[in-house]
Structures are given as structure tokens and as C-alpha cells.
Amino acid sequence: MMKNILVGINSKYVHTNLAIRYLKKYVEQNSNEKIKIYESSINNNIQKIIRDIIEEKPENIFFSVYIWNVEMVFKIVKEIRKVLTKEKIYLGGPEVSYNPTEILEKNKEIDGILVGEGENILLNLLTKNIEEVKGIYYRNNNKIIFNGYEPLIENLDIIPFPYEDSELEDVHKIVYYESSRGCPFNCSYCMSSIDKTVRYFSLDRTKKDLKKFIDIGTRLVKFVDRTFNLDKKRYLEIWKFLLENYRENITFHFEINANIFDDEVLAFLKKVPRKLFQFEIGVQTINEDTMRIINRKNDLEKLFHNVTAINKNIHLHLDLIAGLPYENYETFKKSFDYVYNTKCEMIQLGFLKMLEGTEMKANGHKYNYKYLDFPPYEVISNDFISYEELCKLKDIEEVLDFYYNSQKFLKSLDFVVKNFFESPFDFFESIGEFYKNKGYLEIAHREIAIFNNFVEYYKKIGFPKLDEFLEYLKFDYLFLGKPGYYPEWIKEEKDKELYKNIIEKMEFKSSREAHKSTELEKFSINMETDKKEDVYVFFEYTKDGTKYRIIK
Structure with a gap:
């Protein structure tokens, strides 16, 4: 029995790596092999991570590679190889699955790359001769060998529950969970569209897992199902189960297609206690030409109706993507205003990433796409939007977090937008330009500074009704919590x-x-x-x- 270590390097301390936990549990359930999990984050000292891994004296090291950690992983691998010269180093995960031959040719330190669903691949690699293993690219006599793909697991219930009880008790961590794998949709920018086969864990298994989260006291459970609400009978039964077993201080987060909610679903959701559910809804764009080219169709009237029907008690995150084909600066403005007017809690303004294996990456040349050659591979410009315009949207993204997504300026923001701007986008464009010109985008801000900057901006632009604005802003400030002190602009x-x-x-x-x-x-x-x-x-x-x- 060899000493094996699975390495997960997360983007933040609060995150957990679901994949490596599944792999460990599955292998240990089906063999005599034991696997240690090593978890860290990209914000930690890289030399400490290298030392920690080496001091485990592993014989096999497996890295879980994603867009946020790929650069760090390759640095770590090169340094580990200088010390551990004979041990095996393998990579897996979406960031290395679509060009494995090229990666192996350029990185002699790596012994193999696992591609596809990892449970059976890793089990076979640790219990069989590598020549018998499917789903892995590996070296043999200076040649790169691939024995074909490992079939997907049909009965997902054979995969053990991934977490230890002690992990679920950590209130500082986000727990990730899946009740299905695969996605039936074909969005051209998304890697999930590559696997169109949707497979489900059984309802009994799913309920058993969810009851464990509820009983132990987990705070936030994020479903990673690509679209949770595909099967109405199934997802309603799960939601009803969560409602029947409701307890305070637990939240379940779902990625949702809000187009397909009907009146029965909306009526049910209106009964759900606030904070029990969070929905992330991918709007991405309302531009018809863009939706057509990215293989995505939103019924905009129905989507708006459904979102506004449940925004009182369901915490809603709506996503937009800047840089899509046929989406210029002006049409993106319309998409932004549409989402803003739903009154969701959070607008996630993202930027198109040109990911290996996606239709968007393959066809990007048709629209003269330019993008970063390194992670996160974000678009720089295309035929429809310029570099300068995307930079302005970056500024808007930052002030959007300050003044909208924080939910700390509800009264004052509403007052300014309604009284002085034709559209919400125009306000964020204006204050984003103010922040840039003042150099405020280059420094971190305490909460009170963001309030003070709002007052400075208001006076700089010269808006009328200053006394009214300060009253609304005073309310927002006092609503946050017992004030330690009053800033000078508050009339106490x-x-x-x-x-x-x-x-x-x-x-x-x-x-x-x-x-x-x-x-x-x-x-x-x-x-x-x-x-x-x-x-x-x-x-x-x-x-x-x-x-x-x-x-x-």
C-alpha cells in the first residue's frame, strides 16, 4: 500500500474542494488504499505549501487543478520535483483536461493527467497496472499514452458521502454538494455544456445527505448542480423536504433556470422562510442576437415576472457576462438595467473567459476575440466591444459591489438613481469614473470611507437636494448597526x-x-x-x- 496525497488549493479559505473528498472516499471504500487530503488556498505562502506536501513523504501526489489555482499548481509541481525525484505526480480537473498531451510535453515533471470523472480512474490507477487504466494520459518510453475514456458512473449512489462530521461543524466554511452531474444545455461559453448526460443521485440518498447537513448545523450548503431545477417533481420534493426539516441559520444555495418556474413553484417558494434558499440565476444577456449565438434562450418577460415574484423571501444573485458576441457597450447597458430592475440582492457582473474545450474558444476567431493568455483567460476586446469599454465595466463592477451588492445603501442609492439618472447603469458608470479619477479604485476602503466617498461624489457632481440625500444616507448608515461614531456629514x-x-x-x-x-x-x-x-x-x-x- 502506497502513501497517496490529494491536493486541493482553493481560491479562498472558506471554500472546500468537493472533488478530492469524493475521490478519497470512493477509493478507500473500494480498496485497501488510504489517501490523505491536503487543502490550502491560493492566498497562502507557496513555500509553506511545498514544504507541507514534501514532509508528508508521499509516493503519489494528485493535484486538483482549476482556473484559480493552475498557475500556482505548476509552480508547486516544478519545485516539488526538485526534491521528490522518483515519486509520481498526477494532475486532474477541468483546467488540464482538454489539452493533456500539450501539458505533458511542456512539463516533464508531471507523470500523468487524469481526464473525465475521476472516481474509477483514480481507483484503477492505484489498484491496477497503468496499461489497464482508462482516463489517464501518461508517459511510457518517452511516448504519451492514452487508453481511452473511462465510462461514466451510472449509479451515483455508489459514491460515498464526501464529508466527515467534523468538517460540517465548521461554521466558517462553505460546504459544496451535488445531487446530479451533467448539464443538458449547450451554452457556448461554458465547460459544463461538454457533458450533456444528466445523472442523479437517488432522492433517498439526497435526502439522507441533506438531513446530515441540517442535523449537524452546517451554515451554508452550495449545490453545484449545473441547473438544479430540471426535473420539477424531483426538485420540488427536495425543496419540500428542506422546508419540512427547516431549522434556523442554514442556507441552501442553488443554480437555477428561472424561466421554467410555473405558478405552482412560485406559490411554494413564497412560503419558504427568508434566508433558507439562495438562487443564482444566469441571465448573462437580454440581447436577442447574443442569446442566439451562445445557444441560450431567455423568456425575458417570464424571467422578470418569476424573479420579482420571489425576491421578497429568496436571496437572489443574477449573473451577467460582459464580452459576449454581439453584445456592445450599449446593449450591455440594457442587460444591466433589466437585471437591476428585478431588485435582486446581488448582480454578479462577470467577464467572458475563453476556456479550453468550449465552443466559444473554438469559434473566437470569427469575432476577432483577444483575451488573456493566462488564467482567467478573460476577454480583452472583440468586434463588438473595445478594451477601453471593458475597462470601464471593470470599474463599474467594483463600485457595484460597494453600493449595490453590499445592500448597505438601499435608501440613498434609490434616491440618487431615481432623481438624477435615466438608468441605473448611468449612475454606476458615473460613480465608477469618479472613483477612477480620484484613485479610489487602487486602494482598499473601510466601510465608513465608502459612505464618505458617496458624499464627496454627490457634492463633486453638484446634485441638488443635498439635505434630502444626507437624510437617506444617514438612515442607511444607522441601519447597519449601532454606530461607533457619527461622520461629520450626519446631522445628529x-x-x-x-x-x-x-x-x-x-x-x-x-x-x-x-x-x-x-x-x-x-x-x-x-x-x-x-x-x-x-x-x-x-x-x-x-x-x-x-x-x-x-x-x-
Whole structure:
């Protein structure tokens, strides 16, 4: 029995690598081989990672390679080979699966590359002669050999549950889970479209796994199913199971096609407790020509209806991709405004990546695509959008995170967009340009600085109604939590007697606790009606968020 190590280098500390856990469990269930998992992140010291792996004294090292870690993995492999000269080093994962021969030719340190679904490939590699193993490119007498592809696993239930109980108890980690593999759609930019066979874990198995997450107290479970809601009977049964076994402080995240929700599904989702479900919905574009060329069709009217029907209690992330064919700066603006007007919690503004194995990469020359030669292979320009325009969208992406995705500027942002801009996109374009000109995009910002920058921007542009804007911004600032101090732009007005009377009627253990958990402030605008009138707002800061009430 050899000493084997599976290496997963994640993009962030909070992430977990699902693939290497499946591989370990499957091999150990079906053989006498033992595998150690080594997990780190791209933000950690590379020399420490190299040392950690070498000190394990492995005989076989397997790296899980993705777009976020490929450059680091190749650096690590080269350095490990200088010390471990006879041990075997193998790579697997999407980033090395579509040009394995080229990778092996250029990187003599690598002994082999696993391609395809990894469980049986790794099991066979560790228990058979390599000449008998399918799904691996390897070296033999200075030649690169490939024995064909390993068939997919038809019954996914034979794959063990991937996690240890102790891992699920870590509230700082995101847990990834899949109830299916494959995708029936054919989006030209996506690697998932390559595997069109959709296979499911059984409902009994899926429910058993989900109950474990619920019982142990996992905080966030992200389904990696490419499109979770393909089979209505199946996905509704899973959702009903989660609702029947509901407990607080757990969230399930799904990638969803919102076009195919019907009235029955919408009625069910309106009953789901807030924070139980998160949906990520790939809109990508509303441009008809673009949708046609990327093999994607959205019923825009139905999509908008479905999203706005559930945005009160389902946390929604809507995705856009800049740089798609036939999408220029002006048409992207329309896509952005469409998504913004759904009032989703988060707009994920991404940029097209030219990935090996995709139709987009193969046909990119038709549209004069230029893109980065290194990860993440993002588009630089094409026939429809210039480098300068994409850079402007990069600036917009950053200020979008500050002022929209943070959900910290709900009142003030709405006031500015409605009063001074023809479209939401125009606002983010404007404040993005302000941030760039001031050099603010090049530095990190504390929360209070982002508020202060908003005030500076407002005054710089010279918008009227400054006093009204500052009232809305004051509300947003106080809604975040008990303020440690008041910035100079806040006009602070309190009524100590009224404040005392309110908190005395509440069930706080002490006056100190009451003051720590509440705030009272006078406003010249009623935040619920937008009517100009003098009111007080009482804020109560609880573990479930901020509550407020208007006192006239």
C-alpha cells in the first residue's frame, strides 16, 4: 500500500474542494488504499505549501487543478520535483483536461493527467497496472499514452458521502454538494455544456445527505448542480423536504433556470422562510442576437415576472457576462438595467473567459476575440466591444459591489438613481469614473470611507437636494448597526427623554444593554412614505438584523 496525497488549493479559505473528498472516499471504500487530503488556498505562502506536501513523504501526489489555482499548481509541481525525484505526480480537473498531451510535453515533471470523472480512474490507477487504466494520459518510453475514456458512473449512489462530521461543524466554511452531474444545455461559453448526460443521485440518498447537513448545523450548503431545477417533481420534493426539516441559520444555495418556474413553484417558494434558499440565476444577456449565438434562450418577460415574484423571501444573485458576441457597450447597458430592475440582492457582473474545450474558444476567431493568455483567460476586446469599454465595466463592477451588492445603501442609492439618472447603469458608470479619477479604485476602503466617498461624489457632481440625500444616507448608515461614531456629514438630532421612555418599556437586562442594542434619531423625511415631515426613527439591532419603527 502506497502513501497517496490529494491536493486541493482553493481560491479562498472558506471554500472546500468537493472533488478530492469524493475521490478519497470512493477509493478507500473500494480498496485497501488510504489517501490523505491536503487543502490550502491560493492566498497562502507557496513555500509553506511545498514544504507541507514534501514532509508528508508521499509516493503519489494528485493535484486538483482549476482556473484559480493552475498557475500556482505548476509552480508547486516544478519545485516539488526538485526534491521528490522518483515519486509520481498526477494532475486532474477541468483546467488540464482538454489539452493533456500539450501539458505533458511542456512539463516533464508531471507523470500523468487524469481526464473525465475521476472516481474509477483514480481507483484503477492505484489498484491496477497503468496499461489497464482508462482516463489517464501518461508517459511510457518517452511516448504519451492514452487508453481511452473511462465510462461514466451510472449509479451515483455508489459514491460515498464526501464529508466527515467534523468538517460540517465548521461554521466558517462553505460546504459544496451535488445531487446530479451533467448539464443538458449547450451554452457556448461554458465547460459544463461538454457533458450533456444528466445523472442523479437517488432522492433517498439526497435526502439522507441533506438531513446530515441540517442535523449537524452546517451554515451554508452550495449545490453545484449545473441547473438544479430540471426535473420539477424531483426538485420540488427536495425543496419540500428542506422546508419540512427547516431549522434556523442554514442556507441552501442553488443554480437555477428561472424561466421554467410555473405558478405552482412560485406559490411554494413564497412560503419558504427568508434566508433558507439562495438562487443564482444566469441571465448573462437580454440581447436577442447574443442569446442566439451562445445557444441560450431567455423568456425575458417570464424571467422578470418569476424573479420579482420571489425576491421578497429568496436571496437572489443574477449573473451577467460582459464580452459576449454581439453584445456592445450599449446593449450591455440594457442587460444591466433589466437585471437591476428585478431588485435582486446581488448582480454578479462577470467577464467572458475563453476556456479550453468550449465552443466559444473554438469559434473566437470569427469575432476577432483577444483575451488573456493566462488564467482567467478573460476577454480583452472583440468586434463588438473595445478594451477601453471593458475597462470601464471593470470599474463599474467594483463600485457595484460597494453600493449595490453590499445592500448597505438601499435608501440613498434609490434616491440618487431615481432623481438624477435615466438608468441605473448611468449612475454606476458615473460613480465608477469618479472613483477612477480620484484613485479610489487602487486602494482598499473601510466601510465608513465608502459612505464618505458617496458624499464627496454627490457634492463633486453638484446634485441638488443635498439635505434630502444626507437624510437617506444617514438612515442607511444607522441601519447597519449601532454606530461607533457619527461622520461629520450626519446631522445628529436626538430626544433623550423619548429615547428613555421607549427603552424602559422594552425587556432589556440593563440600561447599558438597551443603549448598546438601540438608537433613536430624528429625520426630516419619513423613510416609509418619502414624505417630508419630522419623525423619529427607533432602531433595534438584533442577531437577526436591524428592525426599525417610525415615531411621529
